[in-house]
Amino acid sequence: MKRATKCLVLAAGAGRRLRAKAQSKPLARLLGLPLIERVIRTARQAGLRDFYLVTGYQGAGLRQALGDGRRWGVQLHYLANPHWQQGNGSSVLAAQDLLEEPFLLLMGDHLFDPQIITELEAASLDGADLLLAVDRAPAGYCDLDDATKVRLQGDRIVDIGKELPSYDAFDTGIFLCSPRIFPALAATLPEDGSLSAGVRRLAQAGRAKALEVKGRFWLDVDTPQALRAAEAALLDQLKKPTDGPVSRYLNRPFSLQLSRWLVRSRRLRPNHLSLLSFGLALLGALLMALPGYAALAAGGLLAQIASISDGCDGEIARLKFQASEFGGWLDAVLDRYADGLLIGGLSYHLWLIAPSAASWLWALAALSGVLLNSYTADKYDQFLKKRLEQGRRPLRLGRDLRLLLLSLGALLNLPFFTLVTLALLNHLEVLRRIIWLSRQS
Amino acid sequence: MKRATKCLVLAAGAGRRLRAKAQSKPLARLLGLPLIERVIRTARQAGLRDFYLVTGYQGAGLRQALGDGRRWGVQLHYLANPHWQQGNGSSVLAAQDLLEEPFLLLMGDHLFDPQIITELEAASLDGADLLLAVDRAPAGYCDLDDATKVRLQGDRIVDIGKELPSYDAFDTGIFLCSPRIFPALAATLPEDGSLSAGVRRLAQAGRAKALEVKGRFWLDVDTPQALRAAEAALLDQLKKPTDGPVSRYLNRPFSLQLSRWLVRSRRLRPNHLSLLSFGLALLGALLMALPGYAALAAGGLLAQIASISDGCDGEIARLKFQASEFGGWLDAVLDRYADGLLIGGLSYHLWLIAPSAASWLWALAALSGVLLNSYTADKYDQFLKKRLEQGRRPLRLGRDLRLLLLSLGALLNLPFFTLVTLALLNHLEVLRRIIWLSRQS
Numbered sequence: 001m002k003r004a005t006k007c008l009v010l011a012a013g014a015g016r017r018l019r020a021k022a023q024s025k026p027l028a029r030l031l032g033l034p035l036i037e038r039v040i041r042t043a044r045q046a047g048l049r050d051f052y053l054v055t056g057y058q059g060a061g062l063r064q065a066l067g068d069g070r071r072w073g074v075q076l077h078y079l080a081n082p083h084w085q086q087g088n089g090s091s092v093l094a095a096q097d098l099l100e101e102p103f104l105l106l107m108g109d110h111l112f113d114p115q116i117i118t119e120l121e122a123a124s125l126d127g128a129d130l131l132l133a134v135d136r137a138p139a140g141y142c143d144l145d146d147a148t149k150v151r152l153q154g155d156r157i158v159d160i161g162k163e164l165p166s167y168d169a170f171d172t173g174i175f176l177c178s179p180r181i182f183p184a185l186a187a188t189l190p191e192d193g194s195l196s197a198g199v200r201r202l203a204q205a206g207r208a209k210a211l212e213v214k215g216r217f218w219l220d221v222d223t224p225q226a227l228r229a230a231e232a233a234l235l236d237q238l239k240k241p242t243d244g245p246v247s248r249y250l251n252r253p254f255s256l257q258l259s260r261w262l263v264r265s266r267r268l269r270p271n272h273l274s275l276l277s278f279g280l281a282l283l284g285a286l287l288m289a290l291p292g293y294a295a296l297a298a299g300g301l302l303a304q305i306a307s308i309s310d311g312c313d314g315e316i317a318r319l320k321f322q323a324s325e326f327g328g329w330l331d332a333v334l335d336r337y338a339d340g341l342l343i344g345g346l347s348y349h350l351w352l353i354a355p356s357a358a359s360w361l362w363a364l365a366a367l368s369g370v371l372l373n374s375y376t377a378d379k380y381d382q383f384l385k386k387r388l389e390q391g392r393r394p395l396r397l398g399r400d401l402r403l404l405l406l407s408l409g410a411l412l413n414l415p416f417f418t419l420v421t422l423a424l425l426n427h428l429e430v431l432r433r434i435i436w437l438s439r440q441s
Numbered sequence: 442m443k444r445a446t447k448c449l450v451l452a453a454g455a456g457r458r459l460r461a462k463a464q465s466k467p468l469a470r471l472l473g474l475p476l477i478e479r480v481i482r483t484a485r486q487a488g489l490r491d492f493y494l495v496t497g498y499q500g501a502g503l504r505q506a507l508g509d510g511r512r513w514g515v516q517l518h519y520l521a522n523p524h525w526q527q528g529n530g531s532s533v534l535a536a537q538d539l540l541e542e543p544f545l546l547l548m549g550d551h552l553f554d555p556q557i558i559t560e561l562e563a564a565s566l567d568g569a570d571l572l573l574a575v576d577r578a579p580a581g582y583c584d585l586d587d588a589t590k591v592r593l594q595g596d597r598i599v600d601i602g603k604e605l606p607s608y609d610a611f612d613t614g615i616f617l618c619s620p621r622i623f624p625a626l627a628a629t630l631p632e633d634g635s636l637s638a639g640v641r642r643l644a645q646a647g648r649a650k651a652l653e654v655k656g657r658f659w660l661d662v663d664t665p666q667a668l669r670a671a672e673a674a675l676l677d678q679l680k681k682p683t684d685g686p687v688s689r690y691l692n693r694p695f696s697l698q699l700s701r702w703l704v705r706s707r708r709l710r711p712n713h714l715s716l717l718s719f720g721l722a723l724l725g726a727l728l729m730a731l732p733g734y735a736a737l738a739a740g741g742l743l744a745q746i747a748s749i750s751d752g753c754d755g756e757i758a759r760l761k762f763q764a765s766e767f768g769g770w771l772d773a774v775l776d777r778y779a780d781g782l783l784i785g786g787l788s789y790h791l792w793l794i795a796p797s798a799a800s801w802l803w804a805l806a807a808l809s810g811v812l813l814n815s816y817t818a819d820k821y822d823q824f825l826k827k828r829l830e831q832g833r834r835p836l837r838l839g840r841d842l843r844l845l846l847l848s849l850g851a852l853l854n855l856p857f858f859t860l861v862t863l864a865l866l867n868h869l870e871v872l873r874r875i876i877w878l879s880r881q882s
Contacts, residue, residue: 324882325882326878326879326881326882327882329820329878330875330878330879333813333816333817333871333875336813336816337809337813340805340809340813343805344802344805344806344809347801347805348798348801348802351798351801355796355798355801357789357792357796360788360789360792360796360801360804361785361789363801363805364781364784364785364788364804364805364808365785367805367808367809368778368781368785368808368812371809371812371813371816372774372777372778372781372812374816375774375777375812375815375816376774379770430774434771434774437767437770437771438767438771440767441765441766441767441768
């Protein structure tokens with residue numbers, strides 16, 4: 001099948017339950033970005049580039065806010081639907097002269113995992129006129145009263161609507177449509193202007209199919225409650241499966257709250273946060289290199305704060321669709337410099353109080369251990385991800401744990417003991433990784 | 442087109458010009474492996490698993506030497522051709538009842554780049570009965586008198602043979618055949634038992650096509666001279682495009698000669714060489730950590746020897762088809778430990794003669810610089826390879842150069858100056874890589 005390359009997005013409704021002030025609902029901001037921007041950029045992640053936005057209520061404002069899409073690497077075309085109050089079916093119909101091939105149909109207020117689009121395209125229409133992504137058991141927030149339900153026979157849709165007496169799954173609002181949706185909508189419009197009415201008509205003719213999305217995220221943002229649920233869900237998705245225990249229970253909860261707050265700034269970019277975290281570590285290293293317990297403790301505390309704030313660059317990058325391969329790499333390199341400086345600062349502190357050969361050698365051992373732990377992390381994490389998919393959670397001694405150890409060691413005024421611990425733990429972790437990976441090869 | 446999964450290999454001839462003692466020519470050893478084993482394992486790299494070997498002269502010995510192929514992850518089937526002296530066409534005919542689908546046809550004494558098979562399969566027969574890989578301008582060794590030539594019209598073969606008055610390209614001995622080659626050979630056999638006679642018959646009917654291999658390696662090993670050329674070519678292929686200048690002009694020439702000699706041992710595995718190189722570096726580090734110039738110089742010399750011998754594990758792995766992802770990774774990790782130990786040894790030597798804070802800090806800076814250079818190498822090398830494909834040769838400060846610097850520094854009895862140099866050069870190199878990569882992103 002030819003890939004659907006065009007995407008119709010419905011953004012005409014008034015969204016009274018969510019709307020604040022005079023803006024239209026698709027412009028309601030969620031973690032720093034308007035809802036509709038999230039919809040478009042998520043679809044872009046699934047490979048779509050050509051978008052047709054149907055506007056109605058406050059259409060001019062929407063158009064002005066979004067522009068032509070070039071800054072996101074997509075093309076945005078606008079279709080005004082003066083009859084938007086007749087229902088969302090009339091908004092789909094507004095595109096009938098423009099879409100002559102199968103196309104993706106999205107709601108301007110439904111957030112989703114881009115994999116759902118990929119799965120719809122992989123399944124393809126396969127002879128049907130419409131393929132709707134449905135969810136039998138939504139894992140996330142779902143407003144049971146207001147949600148559109150579907151009744152299924154096998155993978156055929158037999159009925160759809162908000163008030164079905166019995167149903168099998170929920171409508172995720174993500175469709176793959178052939179242009180045959182248009183005559184169906186034209187036929188139902190005089191009586192019922194909803195999209196569901198047109199889908200029902202195709203369903204009655206046995207021409208509408210459903211594809212089940214299992215465990216994939218999607219969320220219809222209709223109410224302030226749903227908006228809060230969406231925020232919580234997006235933040236939760238930022239946790240990484242390879243996060244170690246310190247990250248999971250200490251750093252991540254803090255950094256997510258920090259990111260939630262920082263993401264509102266339109267100017268702040270992920271690289272700024274990488275530099276901030278690096279700056280905090282540098283300051284911590286300099287403080288630790290000063291004589292006296294107070295400076296050592298302050299430096300140690302800064303190391304832990306740097307460790308927490310280090311999560312924010314990646315979190316904000318993903319929240320704002322600004323993640324890049326280079327950005328991720330640069331962050332990793334800066335982290336290694338921060339690690340090296342912190343070990344250097346602690347070592348120099350030790351030199352000031354105990355300039356022995358043992359201090360010298362343990363400092364070198366700790367520094368090499370920390371850097372070689374990171375050197376072997378990529379390869380080990382590939383293995384780790386496979387294990388996690390199998391439901392296991394293998395050990396991982398990473399940056400989260402070692403910066404906490406360094407911080408605690410400084411706070412407890414134990415520089416020598418801390419360097420010895422870091423050296424032994426990190427080199428043993430590298431040895432353990434070599435043994436694990438050799439068993440897998 | 443269905444992929445050709447079976448491979449017919451001709452190994453029946455006597456090979457008088459190459460043969461030494463009583464063995465058959467396909468068993469002639471080249472850099473530790475019999476020619477025919479190289480042919481089979483190269484074809485396996487291109488994805489083939491099912492091999493039909495036609496034996497003739499000394500067939501029993503060949504069969505005994507190669508076995509069922511399980512140890513190489515392939516299946517070997519043997520077909521005896523009692524009439525092998527009639528010519529190689531009769532050997533192909535021996536397989537006529539077994540091959541009912543398109544198949545690959547290889548010569549048991551022709552070495553080649555596995556990409557040639559991939560390209561033949563990608564081109565596919567496309568309606569013809571035979572597709573022969575041909576070379577208009579062999580880059581490597583080619584015995585002009587003895588080579589089989591082809592005359593072409595576009596991509597059609599119009600004539601083939603050793604004695605063509607004029608020709609356009611050389612026969613590489615790598616064919617994709619339909620089973621229609623068999624009746625053609627049956628028809629020409631009474632007059633001419635060669636494979637060329639059958640191919641000529643198909644060519645006259647307009648059923649034989651040629652695919653040009655541009656710059657790909659292939660070599661017909663017929664004479665002791667060709668065997669030496671093959672050895673030189675295989676060794677030359679071990680040079681890496683990302684080799685730095687010290688590697689290219691100093692380390693690689695030595696390590697290739699060492700590998701050429703070591704590869705003859707049947708027991709020696711690449712991991713043994715990785716450990717040997719690591720052991721040499723460890724010994725060098727321990728010597729450098731002793732007081733006195735003699736130990737320092739001896740340690741420095743060992744560092745350079747370790748650097749040279751470090752090439753051998755990868756070279757031997759590739760020469761013996763023993764390269765593995767884990768092996769490559771483990772070698773890299775061991776190299777990092779060797780680097781760390783060498784810096785540690787030099788630093789400790791410096792501590793013995795000048796235990797100052799400056800020595801301490803420069804030691805830490807050199808150690809982190811060396812390890813961070815390696816940490817950033819993977820990403821930089823991806824970029825480097827793209828540049829090399831564009832015909833440029835960008836700077837690369839890698840292990841080859843830094844171990845030479847360390848060795849020279851130790852020989853010149855300049856531990857402090859060496860650590861400072863290594864620290865500055867490596868950190869500047871990392872900075873340079875960050876800047877280059879940021880420009881590309």
